[in-house]
Amino acid sequence: MPEPVLKVDNLVVRYGGRKGAGTTVIDDVSFDLHAGETLSLVGESGSGKTTIGRAVLGLAPVTAGSITFRGETISNISRARRRKVAREIQVIFQDPYSSLNPSMQVEDILVEPLVATGSGSGRTRVRELLDAVGLPADSGGRYPREFSGGQRQRIAIARALALDPSVIICDEPTSALDVTTQARVLTLLQDIQRQTGVAYLFISHDLGVVNEVSDRIAVLHQGRIAEIGKAHDVATNPQHPYTRRLQMAAPVADPKKQRIRRAKRLQLDTAELSDVKGNP
Ligand SMILES: Nc1ncnc2c1ncn2[C@@H]1O[C@H](COP(=O)(O)OP(=O)(O)O)[C@@H](O)[C@H]1O
Ligand SMILES: [Mg+2]
Incomplete structure (x- = not known):
């Protein structure tokens, strides 16, 4: 083992x-x-x-x-x-409504962990992440409120995977x-x-x-x-x-x-x- x-x-x-x-x-x-x-x-x-x-x-x-x-x-x-x-060690929470910053576009939500750790801004990475969680490629420019509960949880999963x-x-x-x-x-x-x-x-x-x-x-x-x-x-x-x-x-x-x-x-x-x- x-x-x-x-x-x-x-x-x-x-x-x-x-x-x-x-x-x-x-x-x-x-x-x-x-x-x-x-x-x-x-x-x-x-x-x-x-x-x-x-x-x-x-x-x-x-x-x-x-x-x-x-x-x-x-x-x-x-x-x-x-x-x-x-x-x-990342985390996904129960409530996709309160765990995503409502004033940030999806792209910025996903880029934030990359920037915080100096992993580059990674616009390509954003597209990869959206694809990995089954969200439309143009989701990056939208805000969390534009998504359903399930889609928001997909955004949270993408952020955890970043x-x-x-x-x-x-x-x-x-x-x-x-x-x-x-x-x-x-x-x-x-x-x-x-x-x-x-x-x-x-x-x-x-x-x-x-x-x-x-x-x-x-x-x-x-x-x-x-x-x-x-x-x-x-x-x-x-x-x-x-x-x-x-x-x-x-x-x-x-x-x-x-x-x-x-x-x-x-x-x-x-x-x-x-x-x-x-x-x-
Ligand atoms: N910061 C804290 N201070 C005091 N008690 C806490 C704190 N956080 C959780 N608890 C207590 O710990 C117990 C377990 O809580 P929690 O881990 O949230 O349970 P679960 O996630 O299984 O519902 C509960 O009795 C809760 O009141
Ligand atoms: Mg709990």
Whole structure:
């Protein structure tokens, strides 16, 4: 087994209070993530999924334990070192409406990470990125408000891809989208992974969605991992009672049924890519 791209060991995140006081939000969480792999964190709201993502990004305090990227410690590092590793670990958020600056044209949104890291202005790169996420080539001159929710999430994905990262943290990337658009965006993420070998830390409250996209699943319950294993095993034969509860809550836990349902959704949908609003 090659070295994991990302490794989290005995992570503890505690907020507020001094030594021992405060609230422990993440308690002794360990997992690793390999190149080209999708590992999902699934759990109900408040179980600590986003906090783990934030800890990996250096945005939540690592009270104990460690996080390593390609064998190098990235928890509690200096700002200068964080800036270097930041390009390797990108993030996509749930809400494509608030995650894109409404006053910037798409081209500038995509160029921004390139400029910030001195990777050149890259107008060619913008066209490549738009193509990679299935947006029309002339999208660069438009503003986020001119796009549908699914298209905005494509812009966010393109921005995350701009620096060719090794890891993308996808925090509920499709939870704000209708089911049809959700299926298309999940398919896009999978296509991108096949082409680039990027690893996803995929965060969702929905075991059905997670089962569709993951190689492995870690079930998070009150800041601890209740169980972790191959996606199919965890989703169809859960060992932990909490996972069984999630299974009941998920729309369809059977991947075969899910695939059929998804295929039907894709047939129904032909409009999404041509509904750029505000055309003259
Ligand atoms: N900055 C913070 N300060 C204090 N508590 C926090 C902070 N951020 C998150 N929490 C708490 O941590 C827990 C997990 O939150 P979160 O990671 O957002 O869960 P999830 O993403 O699974 O819904 C929640 O109880 C939340 O209130
Ligand atoms: Mg969250």
